[in-house]
């Protein structure tokens with residue numbers, strides 16, 4: 042009997058492996074450091090705004106997210122036409138490949154990087170061209186340039202790179218953009234932008250203003266602590282933003298998510314204080330691990346990376362034993378999110394047992 046068959050590319054889509062929930066053990070507080078979430082609860086104004094929006098659940102959300110666009114436009118100092126909101130920046134990754142790639146067109150990105158990239162590229166029947174990271178976890182931008190062909194439509198630059206941690210500098214990005222063909226869309230995935238504390242950091246807004254082929258992807262999931270609500274946005278010159286909006290899921294960003302995002306922007310000062318605290322914790326954790334003799338790449342996001350290769354499972358097990366759930370990538374390494382100080386202390390202790 043003939044059964045309905047999905048397109049051939051569907052069978053090739055890799056599975057997304059979500060960060061595991063913490064293991065619950067009597068008498069042990071469990072910590073989830075496996076999904077790069079913000080450990081702090083939302084600020085009070087955010088919960089209230091979201092709660093008020095819950096009362097409108099019988100209505101569709103504002104499909105144009107008008108108030109959210111206005112708030113972002115004002116905050117960033119960019120025209121509304123240059124913005125595209127989406128169901129998280131994962132939604133934007135699907136939209137950019139759907140909007141710019143014919144089947145078989147190529148998407149160049151570093152690997153290992155964000156695991157949603159190969160899923161979205163394969164789902165769109167486009168072709169992934171994965172360029173190995175440098176040994177220190179940074180993007181090999183020269184090799185990425187060399188990987189661009191006539192079929193390349195999109196290049197994804199993940200900075201800071203999830204899961205390894207380093208970010209590209211403005212100088213590196215400028216040199217790269219000067220050599221990428223102008224018809225190729227360059228995504229600068231800035232999911233962890235707010236955590237970056239380094240010299241010569243990328244100024245995304247200035248960069249997109251100077252380059253009609255650049256699009257910034259940003260999210261409320263990480264620094265803003267709204268991972269559960271699924272809201273992200275892109276910033277580019279108007280033609281790319283219009284294409285991203287054209288292929289978006291209608292009514293994808295819920296009213297609750299829109300309200301929470303707007304309230305989070307209003308509470309930005311307090312939110313960014315928490316981000317500062319996380320960035321300081323990140324430095325404390327990385328310094329402690331370096332002192333133990335670990336080789337931890339520069340960490341510009343809210344996570345650290347252990348390049349453990351085949352021993353990834355050992356650290357995951359040692360952390361599990363003290364109630365901390367981390368994110369192992371088999372054969373490659375372990376990513377650990379920065380959490381509450383107590384959780385970070387346990388991670389440091391677990392890491393010490395493997396030295």
Ligand SMILES: *Cc1c(COP(=O)(O)O)cnc(C)c1O
Pocket residue numbers: 077128129130131132155199203230232259260261262263268271272273
């Ligand atoms: C977490 C993450 C995102 C986005 O997440 P959303 O929750 O879909 O906004 C995008 N890019 C990278 C690199 C990430 O780590």
